[in-house]
Amino acid sequence: xxxxxxxxxxxxxxxxxxxxxxxxxxxxxxxxxxxxxxxxxxxxxxxxxxxxxxxxxxxxxxxxxxxxxxxxxxxxxxxxxxxxxxxxxxxxxxxxxxxxxxxxxxxxxxxxxxxxxxxxxxxxxxxxxxxxxxxxxxxxxxxxxxxxxxxxxxxxxxxxxxxxxxxxxxxxxxxxxxxxxxxxxxxxxxxxxxxxxxxxxxxxxxxxxxxxxxxxxxxxxxxxxxxxxxxxxxxxxxxxxxxxxxxxxxxxxxxxxxxxxxxxxxxxxxxxxxxxxxxxxxxxxxxxxxxxxxxxxxxxxxxxxxxxxxxxxxxxxxxxxxxxx
Numbered sequence: 001x002x003x004x005x006x007x008x009x010x011x012x013x014x015x016x017x018x019x020x021x022x023x024x025x026x027x028x029x030x031x032x033x034x035x036x037x038x039x040x041x042x043x044x045x046x047x048x049x050x051x052x053x054x055x056x057x058x059x060x061x062x063x064x065x066x067x068x069x070x071x072x073x074x075x076x077x078x079x080x081x082x083x084x085x086x087x088x089x090x091x092x093x094x095x096x097x098x099x100x101x102x103x104x105x106x107x108x109x110x111x112x113x114x115x116x117x118x119x120x121x122x123x124x125x126x127x128x129x130x131x132x133x134x135x136x137x138x139x140x141x142x143x144x145x146x147x148x149x150x151x152x153x154x155x156x157x158x159x160x161x162x163x164x165x166x167x168x169x170x171x172x173x174x175x176x177x178x179x180x181x182x183x184x185x186x187x188x189x190x191x192x193x194x195x196x197x198x199x200x201x202x203x204x205x206x207x208x209x210x211x212x213x214x215x216x217x218x219x220x221x222x223x224x225x226x227x228x229x230x231x232x233x234x235x236x237x238x239x240x241x242x243x244x245x246x247x248x249x250x251x252x253x254x255x256x257x258x259x260x261x262x263x264x265x266x267x268x269x270x271x272x273x274x275x276x277x278x279x280x281x282x283x284x285x286x287x288x289x290x291x292x293x294x295x296x297x298x299x300x301x302x303x304x305x306x307x308x309x310x311x312x313x314x315x316x317x318x319x320x321x322x323x324x325x
């Protein structure tokens with residue numbers, strides 16, 4: 001309840017009751033409201049300085065979560081980069097060494113993409129954490145690009161592995177006839193005395209003496225290129241194309257067990273020993289051509305010989321005796 005105010009009236013020499021006007025009342029109300037407003041604004045400012053609003057608290061918590069997720073993603077990208085680096089090292093220093101191929105150049109693995117406008121869309125949004133986002137996205141893009149290069153590399157390695165398996169299966173790596181006691185190698189590769197001409201002449205293969213009808217086997221996987229019979233020379237003979245530059249020839253045969261164009265595996269029966277053509281005794285004359293050049297077949301007998309047996313057959317092949325054809 002408001003207090004009653006009085007004033008002294010000199011005319012009546014009495015204290016008269018003060019009657020407020022509407023204007024005075026309005027001014028008092030306005031003054032109170034102004035003071036209250038100023039006080040409220042001050043309190044609000046002080047509160048905001050020292051206390052967060054619910055919305056600000058929510059946004060700050062969200063920022064903390066986003067920062068935590070960013071740090072976790074950065075750690076994952078780092079771990080993935082380390083794993084990729086390990087795979088790249090194995091690829092270059094192990095797999096490609098095994099398959100005798102050059103490692104992938106570093107400039108190809110690290111090649112950049114795009115240009116200054118790579119992150120144009122992000123920059124146009126004017127995000128406060130623009131640099132963090134661009135940094136992480138750049139790392140992810142680099143990682144994706146390197147993973148793509150590595151994936152292509154593994155496809156190549158896989159293809160090389162398949163080719164390598166086919167390569168080892170195709171090499172003429174066994175003797176053309178059974179020769180467990182190693183006494184059937186009659187004449188080796190090199191200059192030998194020709195049995196008919198009686199002069200020293202280049203002997204382009206090795207001769208294995210064996211009874212007529214002894215089985216002759218393909219020395220590697222391949223396709224029968226020729227099945228021929230000629231009077232003189234090689235007589236009845238077979239040529240097998242093994243691919244990878246290898247061709248084998250089996251001469252002076254008695255009969256054929258394969259036909260032209262037939263695919264054979266190492267160890268398949270292809271014919272029997274004979275005495276046809278310019279042969280002086282039943283045997284098989286065996287030749288290997290690598291890239292159209294004659295090579296010493298003894299150097300390829302590594303599949304069915306241990307080191308001591310190989311030394312023994314190398315010694316027999318090196319004797320400069322008379323060839324059988």
